[in-house]
Amino acid sequence: xxxxxxxxxxxxxxxxxxxxGCVCQKFNDLFSEGIPDTFIxxxxxxxxxxxxAWIELKAIDSWPKREKTLLPKKxxxxxxxxxxxxxxxxxxxxxxxxxxxxxxxxxxxHGAVEEFWSLPSSVVKTRLDTGTPTMGRILRxxxxx
Numbered sequence: 001x002x003x004x005x006x007x008x009x010x011x012x013x014x015x016x017x018x019x020x021g022c023v024c025q026k027f028n029d030l031f032s033e034g035i036p037d038t039f040i041x042x043x044x045x046x047x048x049x050x051x052x053a054w055i056e057l058k059a060i061d062s063w064p065k066r067e068k069t070l071l072p073k074k075x076x077x078x079x080x081x082x083x084x085x086x087x088x089x090x091x092x093x094x095x096x097x098x099x100x101x102x103x104x105x106x107x108x109x110h111g112a113v114e115e116f117w118s119l120p121s122s123v124v125k126t127r128l129d130t131g132t133p134t135m136g137r138i139l140r141x142x143x144x145x
Contacts, residue, residue, distance in 0.1 A: 005059040009100040010037060013057070013133055020135050034084030036095060045092075046139060052093040056081055056110070059100040067122035075099065076117045077110070085110035096142060104128030107138050108145045 003011065014024045021043035029035050036056040045051045058075045077085070077097055085095035095110040106127050108116055116124070127145070129137055 005061045005100065006037075006057055009059050009105075010057050013055075013098070014038065016132060017135055022135060032084075034078065034080035034082075036081065036085065040135075042135065049092050050094060050139070054085065054088065054093065054095040055107075056085070056095070056097045057100070058097060060102070062102060063125070064121050068120045070119070071099075071117055071121060071124060073117075077113055082110065082113060094142075096138070098133070098138070101125075101128060104130040105133055106145070107133075107141045109142060112145060 010026065014026065017024055017040055023041040025039045027035050027037060027039070036054040038055045038057065039052065040055060041052040042050065056077050058077065060072060060075045064070070064072070089095040089110060096107050097110055097113055097116075098105060098107040101124075103125060106116075106124070106129065129141060131137055
């Protein structure tokens, strides 16, 4: 069975983060409703105290045809995922959502999900990072978003 766009992106992301010294754990937990896809332990704490992060990965393989159309609902974290992230996020181990698209990727704190998924796709496209999703770029985008 071939991996979908989210699975392929997860494999690529984990390879990149592991090459940077992060310890990564994937979760395919069928019993803990809403747990994010991945837990990342950074090699050193950031200056603002982040030591690790939970990351929920999402992907879209095509954009809506109309520029004003919102992102597909199936790409949005579920209510259970948002509830889990709200319960478990801490300052030292926040919960982030990383969306991969045909033109790049974007990451946000879990608290920004509702606002982000209410944006037209044309606005989302302007916020994408087209570079390799390194931990440095992820942290920079988190600080900006």
